[in-house]
Amino acid sequence: MVTVTEALRQRISIREFQSRPVPQALLEELLDRARWSPSGGNLQPWKLIAVAGAERAAVMELARTVRAAPDAASEEGSDLVYPPNLWEPYRSRRYKVGEDMYELLGIPRTDRAARLAQVARNFEFFGAPVGIFFVIDRRMGRAQWAHLGMFMLSLALVAVERGLGTCMQEFWATLRDSLHRHFGLPDTDLVYCGMSLGFPDTTAPVNHLRSDRAAPADFASLRGF
Numbered sequence: 002m003v004t005v006t007e008a009l010r011q012r013i014s015i016r017e018f019q020s021r022p023v024p025q026a027l028l029e030e031l032l033d034r035a036r037w038s039p040s041g042g043n044l045q046p047w048k049l050i051a052v053a054g055a056e057r058a059a060v061m062e063l064a065r066t067v068r069a070a071p072d073a074a075s076e077e078g079s080d081l082v083y084p085p086n087l088w089e090p091y092r093s094r095r096y097k098v099g100e101d102m103y104e105l106l107g108i109p110r111t112d113r114a115a116r117l118a119q120v121a122r123n124f125e126f127f128g129a130p131v132g133i134f135f136v137i138d139r140r141m142g143r144a145q146w147a148h149l150g151m152f153m154l155s156l157a158l159v160a161v162e163r164g165l166g167t168c169m170q171e172f173w174a175t176l177r178d179s180l181h182r183h184f185g186l187p188d189t190d191l192v193y194c195g196m197s198l199g200f201p202d203t204t205a206p207v208n209h210l211r212s213d214r215a216a217p218a219d220f221a222s223l224r225g226f
């Protein structure tokens with residue numbers, strides 16, 4: 002069994018998966034473990050929809066249809082992905098992880114078509130057999146969004162424990178309204194983020210991407226020690 006520290010280090014974003022299915026019982030086990038995440042007031046403000054098989058295929062088809070529509074440029078929830086005009090150090094961090102990924106994939110900056118094709122792999126869950134959509138009640142505030150994030154990480158970590166990989170996917174937010182309609186959700190619900198879940202293809206170069214992290218001294222101010 003991996004330690005928490007090992008699970009944190011081993012969890013990386015997986016962007017190529019084996020076709021091997023994830024049994025329902027295994028997903029249920031992961032959810033049963035992840036639900037012990039904390040939340041303010043124990044609100045547990047997370048909901049999710051997991052799709053496999055025909056339901057997964059239907060979501061992928063929805064993405065194809067919406068993206069192919071003439072007004073596809075109007076992204077539905079992109080405002081919630083990054084703040085506009087990212088500033089330093091965030092701008093450079095985002096740039097670097099992207100460039101490192103495309104280098105591993107052997108896609109140069111000039112090959113815009115290949116880069117777009119890689120981005121579009123988001124809408125195929127990078128080949129993962131399970132897609133997950135995290136849903137939150139839109140009346141919830143920033144605090145509850147943070148708590149949903151804790152749940153998402155818990156799920157990603159218990160997935161590592163069972164040899165599974167994940168990629169969180171805010172990219173699905175660009176189809177937020179379409180997904181909302183597709184799943185027949187009540188007006189109060191909002192689709193925040195997606196996640197691919199499956200067994201990693203360890204032979205795929207893209208899965209060898211090791212992103213950087215700033216040192217504690219760069220983000221932590223320890224006072225009174």
Ligand SMILES: Cc1cc2nc3c(=O)[nH]c(=O)nc-3n(C[C@H](O)[C@H](O)[C@H](O)COP(=O)(O)O)c2cc1C
Pocket residue numbers: 012013014016098123168169170171172173194210211212
């Ligand atoms: C909430 C969230 C949403 C993300 N959305 C996407 C996404 O849509 N597509 C993608 O390829 N990666 C996505 N990522 C992965 C990040 O790019 C990745 O976590 C970051 O670069 C650090 O790399 P690591 O996960 O391998 O440690 C997301 C990560 C998080 C936490």
